[in-house]
Every structure is written in C-alpha cells, then in structure tokens.
Amino acid sequence: MSSRPTIAVTMGDAAGVGPEVVVQSLLDPAVAGLADLLVIGDAGRLRLAADLLGVDADIRAVASPAEAQYLPGRIAVVDLGLIPDDLPFGRLSPVAGDAAYQYVRVAGELAITGRVQAICTAPLNKEALHAAGHRYPGHTELLAALTGTEEVSMMLSTPKVKVIHVTTHIGLIDAIARIDPPLVERTVRRGHRAMVDAGIPCPRIAVCAINPHAGENGLFGRGEEAEKIVPAITVLQADGIDARGPVPADTAFFLAGRGDYDLVVAMYHDQGHGPVKVLGLEAGVNITVGLPVIRTSVDHGTAFDIAGKGIADPGSMKEALRQAVQLAPTAADA
Incomplete structure (x- = not known):
C-alpha cells in the first residue's frame, strides 16, 4: 500500500470553472507529486477542459x-457519466447541479469508508444545486448531512489570516438571532482544535464583536456582545483557551494580519469573507471543521462569466490540495 494519502477531488459544477482548475492543478508536477489525486467527476468534461486549455492530459476512467494509477500527465477519474457532451459552459443547469451533488456524495462515501483520506472540492453552484432538488446552502451543509454531522464550521485559511465562522449561509438578521453563547463557545473550540491539529499548541484567538466598535459600551446595538459573546469567552478562558474579545472586527483583522492572532472568529459570513477575499482568492482555502473527514475547498465560485474560456486561475485549487494533503493521514495510517 502506498504511504501517500489519496485525495478525492470533486469536479464541481461542470458548467463552471471546476473542470478547468482541476485539470490544471492535477497536471502540475508540484501538486501531483504530493499525493494520489483521484477526481470524482466526468471524464468527458475533463477532456473537454484539457482541450480548451490546450494541454495534453491522459484522462483515465x-x-x-x-x-487508479497515478503517473505523470495522467488524471484518474471515477467517471459518473452524468454530463451530456453538449452541456454549455457558463449557464445554470439542473443537470450540472445534480452531478455536482453526486460527486460530493461519492467522495463522502469513499472518505467515510477510508478508501480516500481527504476530500478537496471544486466549486458548485448553489442555485443549480437547488434546481436539481438538493436543498443545501453549500458544500459545508451538504457534507454535514452526508456524514451525519450535527454541526460544523467553515474556516477560511490564507497565509496571513485564518478565520472561522459562527454563522455562514443565512441572512444577517437571522445570523444575529442565531448567535448565542453555546454556539460561540462550540465554534471557538472547533477552531482551537483545528489550530492545535495544525501544529499551533496554544493558538491566540480573536473573537469578533457583532456591532461596530464592539458596541462602544452600549452606544451601538442592543448589548449583543455582553449577552451573546462575553459568557462564552469567560468559559473558554477558564478552560485555558486563549480567546480574547469581543474585538471590533476592523481591529481584529488588522491585528491578525500583522501576526498578533492565529485565528479570528467571525460572527457572520461577510464579516469573515470580506477581509479574506481582499487578500486575494488565489491564496484562500475553505476548510470544513468538525466533520469526521478532512475537507478543503477553493475559496471562489463557479465563475460562469469566464467558464469554458481556458483562463481560470487554478491557484486556490492548488493551495486547497496542498492543505488537504497536510491535514490528511497517510493511507497506511488511515
């Protein structure tokens, strides 16, 4: 048995840039040499992507x-054969949405049974997913359901800043209503564990406030910091976790960027995503924390506006694969 981990790479929405960034990434010797990379997707679509990119690829179903055999220039794919040859790039398709769901389902089954040691996902389109009848907000919630996991967190990782989210794909008003001390505490604990597992034994964690200036002693908001966040920080600190806050979000990300914090806890989606995306999508990786399997992902969408043009940047996909390898056990250890 190979000592290298096997990573299941889901192709994502076939109408988006997923096939292109997958092909480019797996043909890069610096990436392909890290692990056994097995695509879950559609061989015909990958061949079309290779043609669009003008590259030679030995794509084997x-x-x-x-x-699977992992050789230079070869891409092994578990071919589900769900994509018709004439599916257009850049257009919303329930067929592509269902296929993207099936790729993740198969990858999840392989990971749960130990036949792969991690999952790395190319982007799916939420609207296409819903049009196909799969009512999940995104990969994070889909994988939680497939693995029977009650609660998970989204972590965004860049070379400068790492962010974990208390809430993600819900409206802002609903997010504020959902935030409470137990949820904040559980999220921080998941983030703390992830950082420890990544080799940081005593991570410094900034917990963002909800309101501007952390409420400015009641001037902004309705006391949400004192009600929803402070009790969680008190419990965490009593357990020896270095969680600090509530910290105004604008200050927290500045301080984390200069190295004062190892992890930032964002209260809602855009509070965490905005600063990460300013740093550049090619540097960002999405990690799902709390699953029984390792899962990383690109931190960009399906980019329908450039799909099928052969110009998609594979930087985030390559970094997601690197981090999946770093987090995964070897096949011999699994």
Whole structure:
C-alpha cells in the first residue's frame, strides 16, 4: 500500500470553472507529486477542459480508487457519466447541479469508508444545486448531512489570516438571532482544535464583536456582545483557551494580519469573507471543521462569466490540495 494519502477531488459544477482548475492543478508536477489525486467527476468534461486549455492530459476512467494509477500527465477519474457532451459552459443547469451533488456524495462515501483520506472540492453552484432538488446552502451543509454531522464550521485559511465562522449561509438578521453563547463557545473550540491539529499548541484567538466598535459600551446595538459573546469567552478562558474579545472586527483583522492572532472568529459570513477575499482568492482555502473527514475547498465560485474560456486561475485549487494533503493521514495510517 502506498504511504501517500489519496485525495478525492470533486469536479464541481461542470458548467463552471471546476473542470478547468482541476485539470490544471492535477497536471502540475508540484501538486501531483504530493499525493494520489483521484477526481470524482466526468471524464468527458475533463477532456473537454484539457482541450480548451490546450494541454495534453491522459484522462483515465476508473471504477474505484484501487484501480487508479497515478503517473505523470495522467488524471484518474471515477467517471459518473452524468454530463451530456453538449452541456454549455457558463449557464445554470439542473443537470450540472445534480452531478455536482453526486460527486460530493461519492467522495463522502469513499472518505467515510477510508478508501480516500481527504476530500478537496471544486466549486458548485448553489442555485443549480437547488434546481436539481438538493436543498443545501453549500458544500459545508451538504457534507454535514452526508456524514451525519450535527454541526460544523467553515474556516477560511490564507497565509496571513485564518478565520472561522459562527454563522455562514443565512441572512444577517437571522445570523444575529442565531448567535448565542453555546454556539460561540462550540465554534471557538472547533477552531482551537483545528489550530492545535495544525501544529499551533496554544493558538491566540480573536473573537469578533457583532456591532461596530464592539458596541462602544452600549452606544451601538442592543448589548449583543455582553449577552451573546462575553459568557462564552469567560468559559473558554477558564478552560485555558486563549480567546480574547469581543474585538471590533476592523481591529481584529488588522491585528491578525500583522501576526498578533492565529485565528479570528467571525460572527457572520461577510464579516469573515470580506477581509479574506481582499487578500486575494488565489491564496484562500475553505476548510470544513468538525466533520469526521478532512475537507478543503477553493475559496471562489463557479465563475460562469469566464467558464469554458481556458483562463481560470487554478491557484486556490492548488493551495486547497496542498492543505488537504497536510491535514490528511497517510493511507497506511488511515
């Protein structure tokens, strides 16, 4: 048995840039040499992507990870055969939405049964996913449901800043209503564990406030910091976790960027995503924390506006694969 981990790479929405960034990434010797990279997707679509990119790729369909051979210039793919040859790039498609769901489902089954050691996902389109009848806000919630996990967190990782979210794909008013001390505490604990597992034994964690200036002693908001965040920080600190705050979000990200904090806890989606995306999508990786399997992802969408043009940047996909390898056990250890 190979000592290298096997990473299941889901192709994402076939109408988006997923096939292109997957092909580019797996043909990069610096990436392909890190692990056994097995695509879950559609061989025909990957061949079309390779043609659009003007690259030579030996794309081989296999029935299972055991059949795959990982050679330079070769891409092994568990071919589900769900994408018609004439599916256009850049257009919303329920067919592509269902296929993206099936890729994740198969990858999840392979990971749960130990036949792969991690999952790395190319982007799916939420509207296409819903049009196909799969009512999940995104990959994070889908994988939680497939693995029977009650609660997970989204962590965004860049070379400068790492962010974990208390809430993600819900409206702002609903997010504020959902935030409470137990949820904040559980999120911080998941983030703390992830950082420890990544080799930081005593991570310094900034917990963002909800309101501007952390409420400015009641001037802004209705006391949400004192009600929803402070009790959680008190419990965490009593347990020896270095959680500090509530910290105004604008200050927290500045301080984390200069190295004062190892992790920032964002209260809602845009509070965490905005600063990370300013740093550049090619540097960002999405990690799902709390699953029984390792999962990383690109931190960009399906980019329908450039899909099929051969110009998609594979930087985030390559970094997501690198981090999946770093987090995954070897096949011999699994």
